[in-house]
Amino acid sequence: MSPSVPLQEMIRAIRSARTQCEERGVIQRECAAIRAQFRQNDNGSRSHNLAKLLYVHMLGYPAHFGQMECVRMIASPRYSEKRVGYLGAMMLLDEKQDASLLITNSIKNDLSHSNQYIQSLALCTLACMGSAEMCRDLAPEIDRLLRSANSYIKKKAALCAVHIVRKVQDLGELFVSAARSLLSEKNHGVLHGAVVLITELCERNPETLERFRKTVPDLVQIMKGLVISGYSPDHDVAGVSDPFLQVRILRLLRVLGRNNETASDAMNDLLAQVATNTDSTKTVGNAVLYETVLTVLDIKSESGLRVLAVNILGRFLLNNDRNIRYIAMTSLQKIVVTDHNAVQRHRGTIVDCLKDQDASVKRRALELSLALVSASNIRSMMKELLVFLSSCPLELKAQAASGIFIAAERYAPSQRWHIDTILHVLTTAGGDVRDETVPNLIQLITNTSELHCYTVHKLYRALLEDISQQSLVQVACWCIGEYGDLLLRGECQETEPVQVTEDDVLDALETVLQSHMSSPATRGFALTATMKLSTRISDNVDRIRSIVSIYGSCIDLELQQRAVEYNALFKKYDHMRAAVLERMPVIQRNSSGQNSEDASEETIKEIQVTKVKQEELVLAQQPAGPVRSHDQVCDLLDLLSGPQEPLQPSLAPAQPISTTTALMLDRFYIWTQKGFILEHNLDSGLLATLTASNSSDSDISSFTLQAAVPKVRLSVFVSELEQIMRNIKDGSIGVDGLSLNLFLILKYEITGINREGASTPNSLFLSFFKSGHDVLHLRSFSLFRCRTDLIEVIT
């Protein structure tokens, strides 16, 4: 058996290996020798072997065969072996391994050993890897040690108790009294451990917190002693007396003073004293000041103290040391919600930090800037944030982009500014924005109808420059498809006119379709946009047909399906093409988000789906209404009486006089579809007539019209109406603008194709207005265009 090489020679051998392979070889030989020696129980060099094993473990090689050896070494009576054994236990074992249970007994014995260093080894190991069972077993021992006379042991026992409390919360009760008594210690190490223990106990258990509130005066005394006392060489670090202990006590004071007036009052003086007396030229002084500031801002301190704290943070912000600036921004982040105005004062400095070279400082500055955006500073802040976005490191881009979107949505001063901002973000960081940006932006664009022309021009220009940013390309394709006619028209009030020919537009879309940089989703957008253009342009429809037919044999399944369906639109359903590819209506933003996302893609197959959603929409918005009124079938003749039935009995007393002051058109179309027209006529005040006429060549059959009025609303309507009638009779003025929603569903068959349509709940109103003293008139108007694209309303 070759003699085992001592640790350092082994290390030297490993280091002299010139390649990774050689190193592995050396280590494998060594491990084999160590394993053999473990089996042999070679007494003299057991500790060396384990030390070697630990070194090998640090380099990343497997060392699990040393676990049992650790257990054996811990049980050995010799200090050197125990020491390495415990170290091995801490490195190799954890509560998940079975071997860790075996050392419980050894630890228990060692905790009562006469030698304090052996006790300390046991305490250390328990604190590092003690499992919940071990903690439960040994907690009484620890409590006993907390009361021992030896301060070395006491401080270690205190931290061990913290670990126990973390593992098994219930055992905290056990340590409360011991912790309380430790506060009167003089030894700083013990005091430090005691404060950590008390902090942990208070954070976990509110009752314990209450009990420890009484110790606030003691803690204040200790702090005062530290701050005021003269130079103490033992604990001095760069002029500050035991800064670590000060920081710990301040943190405990924070926990105790939170949400509690009396405790906070007791600490006010102390905090003011620490804040003013601590020397802030060194890092240690700054550490104490920083902790003081955090405490002041977290407890119920008086306002003067708060102002002082925020000023200290402001001073930190201007410090040359980047660490201090980072720290200052971290703490400002914590208070930006509660003391918003105070933080706003430092906005300039924070925005400057956006330009710092340091990535950590930039990150902090970004988060803080986003928190500081408000309605008053949105324009200037956005300028800065956009500049930042163009030069920021990659890992921050997504966060910056989404933060900008949220801020823009909340505080946008005008629609155009909003769209401009979003476009800017897409052009600079389009690849890093989140997925839901695209539908959100599309929804925003459709909502601002006056800017469609401007938007599509800008997007087109952006598309020409760069087709690599997927989100931008998707939005641009969608807009070009929708508003291509505006683009081709050329002139636009908001930007300079640019002559765009149909060929240019189709070229752009084709480039997107063919480019390697486009993702499949983007290609889908481009294909649909090309198809939509077929109804908006006049000359190049053939070109579109050829593009679409090419993709009928594309490998991508989604594209192929779309292309085939669009081809079908060209061939068999050409008469429907214009209707299908019409302008999309304004997309309602729903809280579910479901509908608006579907709205961004329009194909034939989705019309059925949208109709179903339409009814769901109706149901959702009129929970009380009897919308399921399909059983209430009216035929054409009943149209005249149907909606007005509830009104007529009450109207009898009031005889209408024909009015000349009617303000609305009396007649309008509810439905036009290839020759089928449903009209609504307002005759002489209170009678509304719906007339359906068919001017196409083919016959119409199976016509059904269903009208519904929400039940609840109806009863309200009727009672209000009665009130009005009474007022009119009395001579007092009645109320204007009383209105009732009317909901229509109609179905018919023409040339063998079933047509269906429905109005939205908000699309048709029957409302009353007064003109003259005692005359009530009925008028109808529509507010919004209907959802299903098959109904066109003109007023």
Next chain:
Amino acid sequence: MIKAILIFNNHGKPRLIRFYQYFAEDMQQQIIRETFHLVSKRDDNVCNFLEGGSLIGGSDYKLIYRHYATLYFVFCVDSSESELGILDLIQVFVETLDKCFENVCELDLIFHMDKVHYILQEVVMGGMVLETNMNEIIAQVEVQNRLEKSEVRPFLSSSKSFPLIYVFGFSQVSAIKYSLSVL
């Protein structure tokens, strides 16, 4: 709470690793590699705080590091520790090492890995700061070393190997010693 303490050199070779939370071995090595990757990219005049990588934990954890000549001392801590306090703690630890090893350099850490562990055990225990007074730490470490020495001595003549802990002279070390400038 301190989650991990890592010391590695400018090329990423670990010189001391101590995890106060359980990680599997391969995970540990991955964390070391990732941390090295993050820390080595940093300039020398930027701040000493890094938001951690994905492996070392969630948003609550930060990497606080100091760079001394050829070594990076990295502490991974959560929000319950004061950041500036930990920076000072690193300083205290390095100064303690300096006193214990007399002008400590990287080679000392390499060849006396276990001794460094014992010193660290006096400073940080179970992820919490135990003692920050340098003199106290050194005193305790020396007592423990003497204790160990007194045990080993009776066996010194019979064992074939050298007592590995107390190699004070570096005559066996043939490599060049670089000096460590303490920032």
